[in-house]
Structure formats: C-alpha cells, structure tokens
Amino acid sequence: MAKDRYAPKTLDDLMANMSSRMSSYVGKSQQLNQHQELLTQCVGATMAQKCRISNYRDSILVIEAESAAVAMRLNYMKMSILSDLRKNGLADLCQIKIQTSPRAAADQQAQKKRSEPIHNSRILSQQTADALLEVAEHAPASLKTKLEKLAALSKKNK
Structure with a gap:
C-alpha cells in the first residue's frame, strides 16, 4: 500500500x-x-x-x-x-x-x-515660564490651566 x-x-x-x-x-x-x-x-x-x-x-x-x-x-x-x-x-x-x-x-x-532612549533636551527657561503665566492671566479658564501646567515644568526641570 x-x-x-x-x-x-x-x-x-x-x-x-x-x-x-x-x-x-x-x-x-x-x-x-x-x-x-x-x-x-x-x-x-x-x-x-x-x-x-x-x-x-x-x-x-x-x-x-x-x-x-x-x-x-x-x-x-x-x-x-x-x-x-x-x-x-x-x-x-x-x-x-x-x-x-x-x-x-x-x-x-x-x-x-x-x-537608544529618547532624551528631551529642551528646557523651559524661567523667563519663558513668567511670560506664559502673564498670558494665562488673561486667557480663558481651560487655556489658563494648561498654560500654568506648562509654566510649572520650568520649576520641575531645575
């Protein structure tokens, strides 16, 4: 067979x-x-x-x-x-x-x-953070919180 x-x-x-x-x-x-x-x-x-x-x-x-x-x-x-x-x-x-x-x-x-790990080399300066906070004072509420969070990053990076 x-x-x-x-x-x-x-x-x-x-x-x-x-x-x-x-x-x-x-x-x-x-x-x-x-x-x-x-x-x-x-x-x-x-x-x-x-x-x-x-x-x-x-x-x-x-x-x-x-x-x-x-x-x-x-x-x-x-x-x-x-x-x-x-x-x-x-x-x-x-x-x-x-x-x-x-x-x-x-x-x-x-x-x-x-x-290779990706490193973020961009650092937010204190001067830029101050400018963002000034803009946030006159911005609507939703944008204001986002700008304040972004400005807070300059303190975090130090």
Missing part, C-alpha cells in the same frame, strides 16, 4: 527537519560573526561600522558597504584585506566581492535609533 503524502505528520518529524535547518542557520550566523570580527581587525573599527560581511561561499567573501564611497575605499583596501584574512584564519579565501547596500545601512541606523 502506498504511503499517503497528505497524511498528517507527527510533530517530532517536523521538528527534526526544523532543528537541522535551524542549527545550520545558527552555524552560518556564528561563522559570519567570526568573519566580521576578523574584518574589524583588518579595516579598523570605524570602517567596520560602515560595512558588514553578508556571505561567505565557495571561497568568495561578500562584503556589503553602506555607500559607494565606502565601497570604493574597501576596493582600494581589497588586497590587504584579502592577505590579512588569509593570515588570520581564512586560508582558503580566493576572492572578495564588495557590494553597495544603502538599505542595510538604513536598517542598522534604524535599529540603533530604536535601542
């Missing part, structure tokens, strides 16, 4: 396939992180913030740069990067490809903005 390919599969069977894929993704990610650290040593921390290793396959390393200017600078440094990476653990590396990817840079900047 033929096996029904549409029959429900057990969760163990599905997880076995998923775990092998997940472990390969984790291994690839760890390998790329190690290569990124080597690249940081080769090009310096400031330049490494503007580029990242996107792939390493068939002895070809693909580096994404955030702008054309960074890509051009990396192209000038390509031979020294290649020799440094070969010395530091990537002996089978044959070629480095450099691609420009401004979208990746925008994603990194957006991620940095999300992780």
Whole structure:
C-alpha cells in the first residue's frame, strides 16, 4: 500500500527537519560573526561600522558597504584585506566581492535609533515660564490651566 503524502505528520518529524535547518542557520550566523570580527581587525573599527560581511561561499567573501564611497575605499583596501584574512584564519579565501547596500545601512541606523532612549533636551527657561503665566492671566479658564501646567515644568526641570 502506498504511503499517503497528505497524511498528517507527527510533530517530532517536523521538528527534526526544523532543528537541522535551524542549527545550520545558527552555524552560518556564528561563522559570519567570526568573519566580521576578523574584518574589524583588518579595516579598523570605524570602517567596520560602515560595512558588514553578508556571505561567505565557495571561497568568495561578500562584503556589503553602506555607500559607494565606502565601497570604493574597501576596493582600494581589497588586497590587504584579502592577505590579512588569509593570515588570520581564512586560508582558503580566493576572492572578495564588495557590494553597495544603502538599505542595510538604513536598517542598522534604524535599529540603533530604536535601542537608544529618547532624551528631551529642551528646557523651559524661567523667563519663558513668567511670560506664559502673564498670558494665562488673561486667557480663558481651560487655556489658563494648561498654560500654568506648562509654566510649572520650568520649576520641575531645575
């Protein structure tokens, strides 16, 4: 009797396939992180913030740069990067490809903005608070309370 390919599969069977894929993704990610650290040593921390290793396959390393200017600078440094990476653990590396990817840079900047707390650097001066209180004296009741609360912020910030 033929096996029904549409029959429900057990969760163990599905997880076995998923775990092998997940472990390969984790291994690839760890390998790329190690290569990124080597690249940081080769090009310096400031330049490494503007580029990242996107792939390493068939002895070809693909580096994404955030702008054309960074890509051009990396192209000038390509031979020294290649020799440094070969010395530091990537002996089978044959070629480095450099691609420009401004979208990746925008994603990194957006991620940095999300992780940093937002600080309100605006401070209400005492002179401004006094002016608000003067305006509040002649304002309707609803606006008067709001202006007084706003003026009270100058005392809170001190």
